Amino acid sequence: MPELPDVESFRRYFDKHALKRKVVNVEIIEAGVLGGISSAEFEDRVKGCTFKSSGRHGKYLFGFMDKGGIVVFHFGMTGSLEYSGKGGEPPAYTRLLLVFPKGDSLAYSDPRKLGRIYWTGTTEEFISGKRLGPDALSPGLEPDEFRKILSGRKGGVKSVLMDQHVIAGIGNVYSDEILFQALIHPEKRIPELDNKSLKRLFITMKKVLNESSDRHASSGKFPGHYLIPLRKKDRKCPRCGTRLQHGTYGGRSSWFCPGCQKR
DNA sequence: AATATTGTTCAGCA
DNA sequence: GTGCTGAACAATAT
Numbered sequence: 505m506p507e508l509p510d511v512e513s514f515r516r517y518f519d520k521h522a523l524k525r526k527v528v529n530v531e532i533i534e535a536g537v538l539g540g541i542s543s544a545e546f547e548d549r550v551k552g553c554t555f556k557s558s559g560r561h562g563k564y565l566f567g568f569m570d571k572g573g574i575v576v577f578h579f580g581m582t583g584s585l586e587y588s589g590k591g592g593e594p595p596a597y598t599r600l601l602l603v604f605p606k607g608d609s610l611a612y613s614d615p616r617k618l619g620r621i622y623w624t625g626t627t628e629e630f631i632s633g634k635r636l637g638p639d640a641l642s643p644g645l646e647p648d649e650f651r652k653i654l655s656g657r658k659g660g661v662k663s664v665l666m667d668q669h670v671i672a673g674i675g676n677v678y679s680d681e682i683l684f685q686a687l688i689h690p691e692k693r694i695p696e697l698d699n700k701s702l703k704r705l706f707i708t709m710k711k712v713l714n715e716s717s718d719r720h721a722s723s724g725k726f727p728g729h730y731l732i733p734l735r736k737k738d739r740k741c742p743r744c745g746t747r748l749q750h751g752t753y754g755g756r757s758s759w760f761c762p763g764c765q766k767r
Numbered sequence: 768a769a770t771a772t773t774g775t776t777c778a779g780c781a
Numbered sequence: 782g783t784g785c786t787g788a789a790c791a792a793t794a795t
Contacts, residue, residue: 505773505781506774507774536790560781563775578775579775580774580775580776580790581773581790581791582774582791582792597791597792615791615792616773616774616778616790616791616792617790617791618774618775618789618790618791619775655793657783657784658783659783659784659785660784663784666775668775668776675774675775676773676774676775677774684776751776754785755785755786755787756773756774756775757772757773758772762783
Protein backbone atom coordinates (compact mmCIF):
# COMPACT_ATOMS: atom_id res chain seq x y z
CA MET A 505 0.00 0.00 0.00
CA PRO A 506 2.67 2.58 0.77
CA GLU A 507 3.03 4.61 -2.41
CA LEU A 508 4.36 8.15 -2.76
CA PRO A 509 1.61 9.92 -0.75
CA ASP A 510 1.81 7.35 2.05
CA VAL A 511 5.60 7.57 2.21
CA GLU A 512 5.37 11.37 2.18
CA SER A 513 3.08 11.18 5.20
CA PHE A 514 5.56 8.81 6.91
CA ARG A 515 8.22 11.41 6.21
CA ARG A 516 6.21 14.11 7.96
CA TYR A 517 5.59 11.69 10.84
CA PHE A 518 9.31 10.93 10.96
CA ASP A 519 10.10 14.66 11.12
CA LYS A 520 7.70 15.10 14.00
CA HIS A 521 9.05 12.26 16.11
CA ALA A 522 12.62 11.44 15.10
CA LEU A 523 14.26 14.65 13.92
CA LYS A 524 16.93 16.10 16.22
CA ARG A 525 16.70 12.99 18.38
CA LYS A 526 19.78 11.00 19.24
CA VAL A 527 19.52 7.28 18.66
CA VAL A 528 20.86 5.75 21.86
CA ASN A 529 19.95 2.19 20.99
CA VAL A 530 19.10 0.14 17.89
CA GLU A 531 17.09 -3.04 18.37
CA ILE A 532 17.17 -5.24 15.30
CA ILE A 533 14.39 -7.72 15.95
CA GLU A 534 14.37 -9.19 12.45
CA ALA A 535 17.79 -9.03 10.74
CA GLY A 536 16.19 -9.85 7.37
CA VAL A 537 14.79 -6.32 7.28
CA LEU A 538 18.26 -4.94 6.53
CA GLY A 539 19.26 -4.73 2.88
CA GLY A 540 22.94 -4.96 1.99
CA ILE A 541 24.29 -4.30 5.48
CA SER A 542 24.90 -6.52 8.48
CA SER A 543 23.19 -5.95 11.83
CA ALA A 544 26.51 -5.19 13.50
CA GLU A 545 27.49 -2.63 10.91
CA PHE A 546 24.08 -0.95 10.88
CA GLU A 547 24.06 -0.64 14.64
CA ASP A 548 27.60 0.69 14.62
CA ARG A 549 26.71 3.42 12.12
CA VAL A 550 23.41 4.53 13.61
CA LYS A 551 23.92 4.24 17.35
CA GLY A 552 24.99 7.49 18.95
CA CYS A 553 24.00 9.55 15.90
CA THR A 554 21.21 12.07 15.45
CA PHE A 555 18.76 12.45 12.57
CA LYS A 556 19.36 15.95 11.22
CA SER A 557 16.90 16.00 8.30
CA SER A 558 14.73 13.84 6.07
CA GLY A 559 14.01 13.38 2.39
CA ARG A 560 12.06 11.21 0.01
CA HIS A 561 12.44 9.84 -3.51
CA GLY A 562 9.52 7.87 -4.88
CA LYS A 563 8.58 5.34 -2.24
CA TYR A 564 11.88 5.63 -0.37
CA LEU A 565 12.29 7.67 2.82
CA PHE A 566 15.71 9.09 3.74
CA GLY A 567 16.88 9.87 7.26
CA PHE A 568 20.08 11.92 7.15
CA MET A 569 22.45 11.37 10.06
CA ASP A 570 24.51 14.15 11.62
CA LYS A 571 27.77 12.22 11.37
CA GLY A 572 27.22 11.33 7.70
CA GLY A 573 25.36 8.56 5.95
CA ILE A 574 21.67 8.03 5.35
CA VAL A 575 19.17 5.47 6.64
CA VAL A 576 16.79 4.51 3.82
CA PHE A 577 13.34 3.11 4.61
CA HIS A 578 11.25 1.21 2.10
CA PHE A 579 7.84 0.01 3.23
CA GLY A 580 7.02 -2.84 0.86
CA MET A 581 3.32 -3.49 1.04
CA THR A 582 2.57 -3.37 4.75
CA GLY A 583 5.39 -1.39 6.36
CA SER A 584 4.82 1.60 8.63
CA LEU A 585 6.42 3.82 11.26
CA GLU A 586 5.04 4.10 14.76
CA TYR A 587 6.20 6.25 17.61
CA SER A 588 5.90 5.08 21.21
CA GLY A 589 6.36 7.21 24.30
CA LYS A 590 8.47 6.09 27.25
CA GLY A 591 7.21 2.80 28.61
CA GLY A 592 4.91 2.39 25.60
CA GLU A 593 4.74 -0.98 23.92
CA PRO A 594 6.08 -0.99 20.30
CA PRO A 595 3.50 -2.23 17.79
CA ALA A 596 3.04 -5.80 16.58
CA TYR A 597 5.42 -6.94 13.85
CA THR A 598 8.09 -4.43 14.83
CA ARG A 599 11.19 -5.44 12.84
CA LEU A 600 13.51 -2.68 13.99
CA LEU A 601 13.35 -0.20 16.85
CA LEU A 602 15.19 3.10 17.21
CA VAL A 603 15.38 4.15 20.85
CA PHE A 604 15.79 7.80 21.89
CA PRO A 605 17.35 9.22 25.08
CA LYS A 606 14.11 9.55 27.05
CA GLY A 607 13.20 5.92 26.44
CA ASP A 608 10.71 6.80 23.70
CA SER A 609 11.16 5.07 20.36
CA LEU A 610 10.32 4.87 16.67
CA ALA A 611 9.33 1.42 15.40
CA TYR A 612 9.57 0.14 11.85
CA SER A 613 6.76 -2.37 11.67
CA ASP A 614 6.08 -4.66 8.70
CA PRO A 615 3.82 -7.73 9.05
CA ARG A 616 4.68 -9.18 5.67
CA LYS A 617 8.40 -8.43 5.69
CA LEU A 618 8.41 -7.06 2.17
CA GLY A 619 10.01 -3.79 3.21
CA ARG A 620 13.73 -3.13 3.68
CA ILE A 621 15.97 -0.70 5.50
CA TYR A 622 19.19 0.28 3.72
CA TRP A 623 22.22 2.38 4.43
CA THR A 624 23.75 4.70 1.84
CA GLY A 625 26.41 7.40 1.63
CA THR A 626 24.47 9.76 -0.63
CA THR A 627 20.96 9.84 -2.09
CA GLU A 628 22.41 10.09 -5.61
CA GLU A 629 24.31 6.86 -5.08
CA PHE A 630 21.20 5.10 -3.80
CA ILE A 631 18.88 6.41 -6.56
CA SER A 632 21.26 5.50 -9.36
CA GLY A 633 21.95 2.10 -7.76
CA LYS A 634 18.22 1.35 -7.83
CA ARG A 635 17.97 2.99 -11.27
CA LEU A 636 14.99 5.03 -10.16
CA GLY A 637 13.39 7.56 -12.45
CA PRO A 638 12.72 11.12 -11.24
CA ASP A 639 10.41 11.51 -8.27
CA ALA A 640 6.85 12.06 -9.48
CA LEU A 641 6.53 15.21 -7.34
CA SER A 642 9.99 16.67 -7.88
CA PRO A 643 9.62 20.35 -8.82
CA GLY A 644 12.08 19.84 -11.66
CA LEU A 645 9.72 17.43 -13.41
CA GLU A 646 7.84 19.59 -15.90
CA PRO A 647 5.51 18.69 -18.80
CA ASP A 648 8.29 18.70 -21.41
CA GLU A 649 10.52 16.47 -19.31
CA PHE A 650 7.56 14.18 -18.55
CA ARG A 651 6.79 13.80 -22.26
CA LYS A 652 10.44 13.07 -22.98
CA ILE A 653 10.59 10.34 -20.33
CA LEU A 654 7.49 8.60 -21.69
CA SER A 655 8.37 8.91 -25.36
CA GLY A 656 9.78 5.71 -26.77
CA ARG A 657 7.73 3.62 -24.35
CA LYS A 658 5.44 1.18 -26.10
CA GLY A 659 3.62 -0.42 -23.18
CA GLY A 660 0.25 0.21 -21.56
CA VAL A 661 0.05 3.52 -19.72
CA LYS A 662 -0.72 1.85 -16.38
CA SER A 663 2.40 -0.36 -16.51
CA VAL A 664 4.54 2.60 -17.49
CA LEU A 665 3.23 4.81 -14.67
CA MET A 666 3.98 2.04 -12.18
CA ASP A 667 7.50 1.45 -13.52
CA GLN A 668 9.82 2.94 -10.88
CA HIS A 669 12.61 3.19 -13.45
CA VAL A 670 10.49 5.61 -15.49
CA ILE A 671 8.93 7.72 -12.70
CA ALA A 672 9.35 6.92 -9.01
CA GLY A 673 6.48 6.84 -6.52
CA ILE A 674 3.36 5.54 -8.26
CA GLY A 675 1.98 2.07 -7.49
CA ASN A 676 -1.16 0.12 -8.28
CA VAL A 677 -3.72 2.15 -6.36
CA TYR A 678 -2.53 5.62 -7.37
CA SER A 679 -2.00 4.67 -11.02
CA ASP A 680 -5.68 3.67 -11.12
CA GLU A 681 -6.64 6.93 -9.41
CA ILE A 682 -4.58 9.11 -11.76
CA LEU A 683 -5.88 7.37 -14.89
CA PHE A 684 -9.46 7.59 -13.63
CA GLN A 685 -9.20 11.33 -13.03
CA ALA A 686 -7.32 11.88 -16.30
CA LEU A 687 -10.02 9.89 -18.18
CA ILE A 688 -7.51 7.47 -19.71
CA HIS A 689 -8.01 3.70 -20.05
CA PRO A 690 -5.30 1.69 -18.22
CA GLU A 691 -4.49 -0.39 -21.30
CA LYS A 692 -4.01 2.62 -23.61
CA ARG A 693 -0.52 2.41 -25.12
CA ILE A 694 1.81 5.37 -24.64
CA PRO A 695 2.23 6.04 -28.41
CA GLU A 696 -1.57 6.30 -28.68
CA LEU A 697 -1.70 9.28 -26.32
CA ASP A 698 -1.76 12.68 -28.03
CA ASN A 699 -0.13 15.79 -26.56
CA LYS A 700 -3.37 16.93 -24.96
CA SER A 701 -3.82 13.63 -23.13
CA LEU A 702 -0.19 13.60 -22.01
CA LYS A 703 -0.54 17.09 -20.59
CA ARG A 704 -3.74 16.09 -18.78
CA LEU A 705 -2.02 12.98 -17.43
CA PHE A 706 0.84 15.07 -16.09
CA ILE A 707 -1.39 17.71 -14.44
CA THR A 708 -3.60 15.02 -12.91
CA MET A 709 -0.63 13.04 -11.60
CA LYS A 710 0.73 16.07 -9.74
CA LYS A 711 -2.70 17.04 -8.43
CA VAL A 712 -3.63 13.56 -7.15
CA LEU A 713 -0.26 12.96 -5.49
CA ASN A 714 -0.17 16.41 -3.86
CA GLU A 715 -3.74 16.24 -2.60
CA SER A 716 -3.28 12.73 -1.28
CA SER A 717 -0.04 13.57 0.52
CA ASP A 718 -1.78 16.44 2.34
CA ARG A 719 -4.90 14.42 3.08
CA HIS A 720 -3.15 12.23 5.67
CA ALA A 721 -2.38 15.31 7.73
CA SER A 722 -5.93 16.65 7.69
CA SER A 723 -9.17 14.66 7.61
CA GLY A 724 -7.64 11.43 6.34
CA LYS A 725 -10.56 11.14 3.92
CA PHE A 726 -10.42 11.28 0.14
CA PRO A 727 -12.53 13.85 -1.70
CA GLY A 728 -15.89 12.53 -2.98
CA HIS A 729 -14.79 12.32 -6.61
CA TYR A 730 -11.95 9.89 -5.82
CA LEU A 731 -11.89 6.30 -7.04
CA ILE A 732 -9.78 4.91 -4.17
CA PRO A 733 -12.61 4.32 -1.64
CA LEU A 734 -14.65 2.63 -4.41
CA ARG A 735 -12.23 -0.19 -5.17
CA LYS A 736 -14.77 -2.91 -4.43
CA LYS A 737 -17.65 -4.70 -6.12
CA ASP A 738 -20.81 -2.98 -7.35
CA ARG A 739 -19.71 0.63 -6.92
CA LYS A 740 -20.74 3.33 -9.37
CA CYS A 741 -18.64 6.02 -11.00
CA PRO A 742 -19.21 9.33 -9.16
CA ARG A 743 -19.07 11.28 -12.40
CA CYS A 744 -21.17 9.20 -14.86
CA GLY A 745 -22.92 6.54 -12.76
CA THR A 746 -21.56 3.58 -14.76
CA ARG A 747 -20.70 0.55 -12.67
CA LEU A 748 -16.93 0.44 -12.03
CA GLN A 749 -15.07 -2.44 -13.61
CA HIS A 750 -12.35 -4.71 -12.29
CA GLY A 751 -9.60 -6.38 -14.27
CA THR A 752 -5.92 -7.25 -14.38
CA TYR A 753 -3.83 -4.60 -16.11
CA GLY A 754 -0.11 -4.20 -15.85
CA GLY A 755 -0.21 -7.45 -13.92
CA ARG A 756 -2.13 -5.85 -11.04
CA SER A 757 -5.67 -5.87 -9.78
CA SER A 758 -7.18 -2.74 -11.29
CA TRP A 759 -10.37 -0.66 -11.12
CA PHE A 760 -11.60 1.85 -13.67
CA CYS A 761 -14.76 3.36 -15.17
CA PRO A 762 -15.66 1.93 -18.59
CA GLY A 763 -17.86 4.99 -19.20
CA CYS A 764 -15.20 7.66 -18.62
CA GLN A 765 -12.05 5.78 -19.60
CA LYS A 766 -12.49 4.59 -23.19
CA ARG A 767 -10.10 2.08 -24.67
C1' DA B 768 -9.64 -25.86 5.73
C1' DA B 769 -7.76 -24.82 1.47
C1' DT B 770 -7.32 -20.92 -1.55
C1' DA B 771 -7.42 -16.34 -3.44
C1' DT B 772 -5.92 -11.82 -2.51
C1' DT B 773 -2.92 -8.07 -1.53
C1' DG B 774 1.91 -4.49 -3.53
C1' DT B 775 6.41 -4.40 -4.82
C1' DT B 776 10.62 -5.93 -6.68
C1' DC B 777 13.22 -8.91 -9.19
C1' DA B 778 14.31 -13.04 -12.03
C1' DG B 779 13.46 -15.25 -16.20
C1' DC B 780 12.00 -15.47 -20.91
C1' DA B 781 10.74 -14.13 -25.83
C1' DG C 782 17.26 -2.95 -23.71
C1' DT C 783 11.77 -3.94 -23.48
C1' DG C 784 7.58 -5.86 -22.10
C1' DC C 785 5.40 -9.46 -20.03
C1' DT C 786 4.68 -13.30 -16.45
C1' DG C 787 5.33 -15.29 -12.17
C1' DA C 788 7.71 -16.01 -7.62
C1' DA C 789 8.56 -14.49 -3.04
C1' DC C 790 7.23 -12.38 1.29
C1' DA C 791 3.01 -13.32 5.54
C1' DA C 792 -1.43 -12.49 7.03
C1' DT C 793 -6.24 -12.17 6.29
C1' DA C 794 -10.65 -12.69 3.93
C1' DT C 795 -13.61 -16.03 1.83
